[in-house]
Amino acid sequence: DTEVTQTPKHLVMGMTNKKSLKCEQHMGHRAMYWYKQKAKKPPELMFVYSYEKLSINESVPSRFSPECPNSSLLNLHLHALQPEDSALYLCASSQDHRPKDYEQYFGPGTRLTVT
């Protein structure tokens, strides 16, 4: 199984809502990533979890809160978002968080719209 799944596919939320994005992989990968992607732009790294511990936070606003409940699951909790946070949110995983293991497998993404 080389699949990364993400739910929901689409999400519309108001600026006062609280919602969560979910990501799951069953490849035994020990590194998982959240990216934000705006239209016609490359993915921007937000967070990296390595062995279920947060190893990289790319200065992401606190209204985005990641969580890694176990080695297969990654969540992104959203609260008090702004319209400019509307984007495609991609989850990815890799064997490990080392250069030779940087072959990342991406999920299909969650299209988030903040109204």
Place this chain on the structure above:
Amino acid sequence: AQSVTQPDIHITVSEGASLELRCNYSYGATPYLFWYVQSPGQGLQLLLKYFSGDTLVQGIKGFEAEFKRSQSSFNLRKPSVHWSDAAEYFCAVGTGNQFYFGTGTSLTVIP
């Protein structure tokens, strides 16, 4: 500064024609190099990767890429493009504990 450059923002080719997408990087050591493809509204799919060894690497969907150390390049090629190849293509580099995407090249295929 470390960077990944894809000089061509948009390329249009005819179906059946050959394709070359350019990628240049600037790093001190040989990085780990990747090409990803993204269809509209979808996630990214790995086409191929280069870690070491043979500088010509074969990937999925008939793509290949050649690593040229002297030019700091890792260009993607396909001898005959199919309409389904229309997508966004990202070159990426892994080095140290960082992973960088290029800005992407949008490919249009005309019949």
